[in-house]
Amino acid sequence: MAWKVKFFQITRGNYPVQDFMIEQNKPTYAKLIGAIELLETDGPYLKPPYIKKVKNKLYELRISGKVAVRIFYTIKNGEYYLLHAFKKKSQKTPAKELKTALDRMGELV
Numbered sequence: 001m002a003w004k005v006k007f008f009q010i011t012r013g014n015y016p017v018q019d020f021m022i023e024q025n026k027p028t029y030a031k032l033i034g035a036i037e038l039l040e041t042d043g044p045y046l047k048p049p050y051i052k053k054v055k056n057k058l059y060e061l062r063i064s065g066k067v068a069v070r071i072f073y074t075i076k077n078g079e080y081y082l083l084h085a086f087k088k089k090s091q092k093t094p095a096k097e098l099k100t101a102l103d104r105m106g107e108l109v
Contacts, residue, residue: 003043020085072101
């Protein structure tokens, strides 16, 4: 079964995760596409190290390699919403990145 994955759209009309992806180099972009495709095909059956539950209803899609990237997402009405993406540069997830994802999650109607 294919799961529906959508990019979160902010009020100005941009898609922040899509914009982030376009800014990456080709190998990182390819890994991001691959990880999203995994989410589409495996959905709730996708397990670590590919995903991690961060908070109630907030998860992160984990892309490793030369450049480590995290994409925060949530599930609403059986659809996956990609909320926020960032390059991971330290062990701990920066509070600013987490807050952005939680704020966007709150905007989903």
